[in-house]
Amino acid sequence: MPASPPNPASIDFAALDMLRVVHELGSFTAAAEKLNVNQSAVSYTIGKLRACFQDPLFVREGGRQVATDRCEEILAKSLQMLGMLDEMLQPDAFAPGQATQNVTIACNYYERVLLIPGIVAAIRQVAPKMTVKVISSLSDGHLRLLRREADVLIGPFERAESGFHSRRLYGEEYACLMDPGHPLARTPLDADRYLSLNHVLIDYGAGWQSAFLRELEAAGHRLTPTIVVPSPAGLGTLIAGSDLVATIPRRLGARDAETLTLAPSPFRGRFDVSLVWAAHTNASAMHRWLRDLIWSACRG
Amino acid sequence: MPASPPNPASIDFAALDMLRVVHELGSFTAAAEKLNVNQSAVSYTIGKLRACFQDPLFVREGGRQVATDRCEEILAKSLQMLGMLDEMLQPDAFAPGQATQNVTIACNYYERVLLIPGIVAAIRQVAPKMTVKVISSLSDGHLRLLRREADVLIGPFERAESGFHSRRLYGEEYACLMDPGHPLARTPLDADRYLSLNHVLIDYGAGWQSAFLRELEAAGHRLTPTIVVPSPAGLGTLIAGSDLVATIPRRLGARDAETLTLAPSPFRGRFDVSLVWAAHTNASAMHRWLRDLIWSACRG
DNA sequence: CGGGCGCCATCTGATTTTCTGATGGGATAT
DNA sequence: ATATCCCATCAGAAAATCAGATGGCGCCCG
Numbered sequence: 313m314p315a316s317p318p319n320p321a322s323i324d325f326a327a328l329d330m331l332r333v334v335h336e337l338g339s340f341t342a343a344a345e346k347l348n349v350n351q352s353a354v355s356y357t358i359g360k361l362r363a364c365f366q367d368p369l370f371v372r373e374g375g376r377q378v379a380t381d382r383c384e385e386i387l388a389k390s391l392q393m394l395g396m397l398d399e400m401l402q403p404d405a406f407a408p409g410q411a412t413q414n415v416t417i418a419c420n421y422y423e424r425v426l427l428i429p430g431i432v433a434a435i436r437q438v439a440p441k442m443t444v445k446v447i448s449s450l451s452d453g454h455l456r457l458l459r460r461e462a463d464v465l466i467g468p469f470e471r472a473e474s475g476f477h478s479r480r481l482y483g484e485e486y487a488c489l490m491d492p493g494h495p496l497a498r499t500p501l502d503a504d505r506y507l508s509l510n511h512v513l514i515d516y517g518a519g520w521q522s523a524f525l526r527e528l529e530a531a532g533h534r535l536t537p538t539i540v541v542p543s544p545a546g547l548g549t550l551i552a553g554s555d556l557v558a559t560i561p562r563r564l565g566a567r568d569a570e571t572l573t574l575a576p577s578p579f580r581g582r583f584d585v586s587l588v589w590a591a592h593t594n595a596s597a598m599h600r601w602l603r604d605l606i607w608s609a610c611r612g
Numbered sequence: 613m614p615a616s617p618p619n620p621a622s623i624d625f626a627a628l629d630m631l632r633v634v635h636e637l638g639s640f641t642a643a644a645e646k647l648n649v650n651q652s653a654v655s656y657t658i659g660k661l662r663a664c665f666q667d668p669l670f671v672r673e674g675g676r677q678v679a680t681d682r683c684e685e686i687l688a689k690s691l692q693m694l695g696m697l698d699e700m701l702q703p704d705a706f707a708p709g710q711a712t713q714n715v716t717i718a719c720n721y722y723e724r725v726l727l728i729p730g731i732v733a734a735i736r737q738v739a740p741k742m743t744v745k746v747i748s749s750l751s752d753g754h755l756r757l758l759r760r761e762a763d764v765l766i767g768p769f770e771r772a773e774s775g776f777h778s779r780r781l782y783g784e785e786y787a788c789l790m791d792p793g794h795p796l797a798r799t800p801l802d803a804d805r806y807l808s809l810n811h812v813l814i815d816y817g818a819g820w821q822s823a824f825l826r827e828l829e830a831a832g833h834r835l836t837p838t839i840v841v842p843s844p845a846g847l848g849t850l851i852a853g854s855d856l857v858a859t860i861p862r863r864l865g866a867r868d869a870e871t872l873t874l875a876p877s878p879f880r881g882r883f884d885v886s887l888v889w890a891a892h893t894n895a896s897a898m899h900r901w902l903r904d905l906i907w908s909a910c911r912g
Numbered sequence: 913c914g915g916g917c918g919c920c921a922t923c924t925g926a927t928t929t930t931c932t933g934a935t936g937g938g939a940t941a942t
Numbered sequence: 943a944t945a946t947c948c949c950a951t952c953a954g955a956a957a958a959t960c961a962g963a964t965g966g967c968g969c970c971c972g
Binding site: 319320321322323324325326329364365366367368371372373374378379380381382385386389390392393396397399400401403404458473474475476590591592593594595596599 | 619620621622625664666673690693697758774891894899
């Protein structure tokens with residue numbers, strides 16, 4: 313009879329559920345009705361299970377189909393599995409109020425100063441039990457996404473490679489920050505005059521080059537900085553009262569607008585600040601929520 | 613795109629295993645090779661899972677297929693399930709040496725005295741960690757099997773109903789037990805002389821009638837007992853030195869053969885002692901072992 | 913930067929599995 | 943005994959799954 317023992321891997325959850333119903337009702341026919349299938353379908357499927365498990369599973373005892381001991385064991389595991397399937401099926405809903413996950417955002421100084429406070433406030437308001445971690449992303453932001461070290465990346469990153477998604481938050485450009493007493497504080501700067509200034513250059517290292525520098529060099533010029541610093545931190549106090557000029561993103565400079573002067577740069581180096589994420593987080597409910605939240609916080 | 617969301621119950625273990633392999637290898641094509649199927653089969657099955665779980669499960673990230681968070685969760689449960697399937701599949705082997713189960717045997721006085729000691733000894737020899745429980749089965753032995761109160765039933769029970777299996781152990785017949793000094797101890801008994809004796813009748817109650825009595829009554833006779841007792845216990849001392857005669861199974865009487873006389877009865881009431889079990893224990897390895905052991909112990 | 917290549921999605925048709933409806937045997941109930 | 947219920951089985955239909963071919967997309971290499 314068992315010409316070819318059927319492959320147990322071909323057992324599906326419908327078969328396990330049928331086992332459950334037959335066990336519950338003690339009858340193939342009744343199970344068929346409950347499952348809205350033909351009686352012979354039940355017979356067929358139970359027959360297959362019988363062959364797979366090499367056990368009759370159910371035997372007639374005075375009009376009822378009674379489970380064998382082996383069947384009881386199999387059934388117990390089957391019920392567990394059916395429960396697990398149900399768990400697997402529920403589309404990962406995300407309830408910010410109850411959520412306790414951690415969110416890791418990769419970005420740089422610019423975003424840390426200008427955007428993170430608003431983002432953190434927004435998160436804490438609707439998801440007070442969540443935690444936020446901010447990590448820096450010099451030039452390896454995309455890699456950190458792939459390594460799952462960060463959930464999202466915010467910054468001036470063109471989406472080049474596949475495996476990523478991104479959303480533009482807003483456009484930004486560079487401007488010159490200087491002391492209000494600087495001789496050229498009120499004069500429009502052309503390229504030559506700009507290049508002759510005493511520049512404070514921010515060199516983030518790691519091969520990163522600011523957009524205005526790329527534009528400047530593409531135009532055949534070269535910047536000779538007076539001072540090089542690794543980050544915009546403390547820039548305001550460095551410039552105040554000096555003849556130094558720093559070329560930094562406009563919104564960053566705007567924070568010092570009360571004490572310093574922000575003048576247009578001949579090399580504006582326009583770029584976009586974007587939200588970037590790895591493809592593997594694209595469908596996740598939590599990540600979708602996070603991305604929408606960041607988008608609102610950085611636009612509204 | 614999701615014209616008809618496929619029924620998640622139609623997911624089988626082969627699909628879960630495919631998920632596992634794709635995750636392991638990070639490639640549909642490689643998984644197809646490993647599973648000895650066509651690449652399009654992998655695509656088809658993963659596509660079905662994608663539809664069931666409403667999640668891409670795998671996304672391309674730099675040449676590799678990377679699992680989504682949801683996929684990781686699903687996979688974790690899938691691995692558990694695949695493990696459970698393997699457990700379910702192993703044909704319940706039974707190792708008497710390690711077994712700690714209990715065995716419950718239903719029987720009556722006759723078997724308890726003549727057979728149980730040998731059975732228990734045999735069990736304890738090969739399965740020292742198992743325990744044995746003996747329960748009485750007046751006329752409800754079959755019911756106790758169905759109720760799973762007993763694993764096997766031993767006794768003179770014809771297998772009438774379905775839902776049971778049985779195996780004949782040996783044939784038995786009734787004989788007359790009396791004091792060696794009894795006037796008829798050496799004379800062959802015919803029916804009339806037998807009927808005129810002073811009988812000790814064992815009446816088990818519960819509607820049970822001994823085979824020799826049925827034979828006797830079928831022949832139109834009637835037995836008028838001098839004494840009625842509910843069990844053969846202590847019968848030897850009751851008969852010794854008296855003119856009482858008890859008609860009991862031959863092997864039971866043989867235990868008193870040194871002090872009492874066992875004479876053929878004109879109503880032999882032949883019957884079979886059988887091992888009976890419920891259909892739902894028929895395939896169980898433990899029960900098969902137990903039945904074989906009992907059969908050997910009662911025959912060998 | 914263009915062409916080759918590897919990988920997955922999709923199409924078509926073949927194969928296998930599963931289902932329906934009908935029939936028969938065995939056991940139970942009347 | 944007869945009627946009835948229940949499961950197994952059969953033949954054919956329907957559905958699911960698979961193989962082979964094709965196309966699109968991105969990567970890699972020149």
